[in-house]
Structure formats: C-alpha cells, structure tokens
Amino acid sequence: MSSALWVSKTGLAAQDKAMATVANNLANVNTNGFKADRAVFEDLFYSVELQPGAQADQVNTVPSGIQLGSGVRLIGTQKVFTEGNIQATGQPMDLAVVGAGFFQVESPSGETLYTESGQLQLNAEGMLVNSQGLPLVPAIEVPTGSKSFTVGSDGIVTAILPGDTLPSELGQITLTNFANPAGLEALGGNLYRETIASGEPTEGVAGEDGLGTIKQGVLEGSNVQVVEAMVSMIAIQRSYEANAKVLDASSSMMQFLNQQV
Structure with missing residues (x-):
C-alpha cells in the first residue's frame, strides 16, 4: 500500500x-x-x-x-x-457551584459519584436527590410541610419546620474536588466516577480550601x-x-x- x-x-x-x-x-x-x-x-x-x-x-x-x-x-x-453560564431559575432546590467543586450523590450500588448539576428535588422520603433520583451525599432530609428552604453559600441547609417560627438547620452540603478533574470517568447523566488518573477526592466546605461557593435558585448551564x-x-x-x-x-x-x- x-x-x-x-x-x-x-x-x-x-x-x-x-x-x-x-x-x-x-x-x-x-x-x-x-x-x-x-x-x-x-x-x-x-x-x-x-x-x-x-x-x-x-x-x-x-x-x-x-x-x-x-x-x-x-x-x-x-x-x-471551565464554568458554564449561571442561569437564574427561582427554584429553591436549584443549586450551582460558583468555582471549583462537585456535588456528591450515591449510586444504587452504594458508590459515590460526582456531578456539577445541582438540579435537586425531593423523593418520597423527603431526601434531596438529583434528576436520576440518586440521594445527595451527605444525605439531607427535608420534613414534610417545611417552609423557607434555604441553602447558604457554605452549603448549610435550613428550613422552617412545621409548627416552628424560626429556621432549623437540616445539614450541610459539602463539595468535592480532584487534583485532575479531566481524569474523571464520564458516565453520562451528568455523573462522573473517580479514577486513578483523577486522584482521590478531597471533600470540604464550600468556600474553603479552594472550593467554590454554592448559589441557590440558579443552575450552571453547559460551558x-x-x-x-x-x-x-x-x-x-x-x-x-x-x-x-x-x-x-x-x-x-x-x-x-x-x-x-
């Protein structure tokens, strides 16, 4: 030839x-x-x-x-x-990471997966889950009848519980980052899996140790x-x-x- x-x-x-x-x-x-x-x-x-x-x-x-x-x-x-455009939705359970960091969710097999899509919802048990129904890690439960659901820039989740007049803390959403995010395995569904190339995950509080902050009522669009x-x-x-x-x-x-x- x-x-x-x-x-x-x-x-x-x-x-x-x-x-x-x-x-x-x-x-x-x-x-x-x-x-x-x-x-x-x-x-x-x-x-x-x-x-x-x-x-x-x-x-x-x-x-x-x-x-x-x-x-x-x-x-x-x-x-x-790189960061995508931040799009305001007005939905209290729509979250975006402004800066570096991934949300964590748990797969049906118990494996921790990572995502930058913060389009969250509640399942039948009142747990915060992603669009595929995978629960957030760490788990956040919102009691039925709660009002004024709020997520701070540091990930602290509060809401006014039934019968209360003052907000109560429900938990804290933490973020994870990697030494080499490009080494993550893309699984589809906006989900990634840790690999040897990505390095081990580093979990922390939003806004600290180089992690981005969490913004409520917005979503990060495609970059x-x-x-x-x-x-x-x-x-x-x-x-x-x-x-x-x-x-x-x-x-x-x-x-x-x-x-x-």
Missing part, C-alpha cells in the same frame, strides 16, 4: 472522531452542568530513512535527515472544566461555546476534505503507475 494512502486514512479517521466530539458538545449545549470535550491527537511513528546528524562525508553531517511520518491518531478526549464549536466543525470538515483529496490523488498516482508499467 502507498504510504500516502495510509497516512490519509489515519487523517480521515482522526477528523471523523474530532467531528463526533464537536457533535456531542453541540448536542449538549442546553444540558445543565455539561462540560465540553476536546479531542487530543498525536502524530504516529516516523520512518527514518536518513538519520539527522548522520555523517555526510569526512567533514560534514546531515542537517535534517529524512523522516517520513505515518499519520495521526486520537490519544484522548479531555473534559474542559459549550456554540460559535467556537461551529468554527471547529468547519475546520474539521475542511481537513476531512483535504485528506480525502490526498487519498484520491494517491490512488490516481498508483492507477497511473499500474497502467504505465
């Missing part, structure tokens, strides 16, 4: 994956707490036909040599954990920049077309050679 055919093939495959990444970003432009992905590529190994610095003669050396690349490959998709994504899509399309033209040109060259020899 012609080396140019193989190189252009890797280019087509790489741009297809890059387009899939952009498509996923645009599909989630209205997903609360969604963090955009970016594709990371690297060039493949080189065929060295003449080593740089090789002896050209008894006095001189080759300045650059001959090194032919073999294409490109995807080595990762990286989550970009996808639509215009930037559209520009990337156009660039990827042009690159895909260029690789396809290289593929076609290389095929034509081989066809010409077969016909003439």
Whole structure:
C-alpha cells in the first residue's frame, strides 16, 4: 500500500472522531452542568530513512535527515472544566457551584459519584436527590410541610419546620474536588466516577480550601461555546476534505503507475 494512502486514512479517521466530539458538545449545549470535550491527537511513528546528524562525508553531517511520518491518531478526549453560564431559575432546590467543586450523590450500588448539576428535588422520603433520583451525599432530609428552604453559600441547609417560627438547620452540603478533574470517568447523566488518573477526592466546605461557593435558585448551564464549536466543525470538515483529496490523488498516482508499467 502507498504510504500516502495510509497516512490519509489515519487523517480521515482522526477528523471523523474530532467531528463526533464537536457533535456531542453541540448536542449538549442546553444540558445543565455539561462540560465540553476536546479531542487530543498525536502524530504516529516516523520512518527514518536518513538519520539527522548522520555523517555526510569526512567533514560534514546531515542537517535534517529524512523522516517520513505515518499519520495521526486520537490519544484522548479531555473534559474542559471551565464554568458554564449561571442561569437564574427561582427554584429553591436549584443549586450551582460558583468555582471549583462537585456535588456528591450515591449510586444504587452504594458508590459515590460526582456531578456539577445541582438540579435537586425531593423523593418520597423527603431526601434531596438529583434528576436520576440518586440521594445527595451527605444525605439531607427535608420534613414534610417545611417552609423557607434555604441553602447558604457554605452549603448549610435550613428550613422552617412545621409548627416552628424560626429556621432549623437540616445539614450541610459539602463539595468535592480532584487534583485532575479531566481524569474523571464520564458516565453520562451528568455523573462522573473517580479514577486513578483523577486522584482521590478531597471533600470540604464550600468556600474553603479552594472550593467554590454554592448559589441557590440558579443552575450552571453547559460551558459549550456554540460559535467556537461551529468554527471547529468547519475546520474539521475542511481537513476531512483535504485528506480525502490526498487519498484520491494517491490512488490516481498508483492507477497511473499500474497502467504505465
């Protein structure tokens, strides 16, 4: 096979994956707490036909040599954990982290998962849960008939219980951060799982030790920049077309050679 055919093939495959990444970003432009992905590529190994610095003669050396690349490959998709736009909802159980930090929820298997979506609700037992019904960690129970549900910037939850006139503290929502948030495993449903790459979670009080603060009555929207994504899509399309033209040109060259020899 012609080396140019193989190189252009890797280019087509790489741009297809890059387009899939952009498509996923645009599909989630209205997903609360969604963090955009970016594709990371690297060039493949080189065929060295003449080593740089090789002896050209008894006095001189080759300045650059001959090194032919073999294409490109995807080595990762990286989550970009910049903040999304804060959208006011007026709902008391809608929360957003302003700054670094994740909310914690408990999966049905008892595993702790992490999310930046603070769209909370109450389940049948009065526990604060996320949109999938997973309870918040640490658990917060809001008694039936409570009024004036309030969450402070430090995560302290208060409400006026039935029969009372003054607010009572129901618990405190803590936040978690990681040394490398991009290393978290994305599970879908705005949920992430700890991995070796992310490092161990560091739990703390909102507003302390580098953690962000909690804001009530708002949600953090997707951090996808639509215009930037559209520009990337156009660039990827042009690159895909260029690789396809290289593929076609290389095929034509081989066809010409077969016909003439």
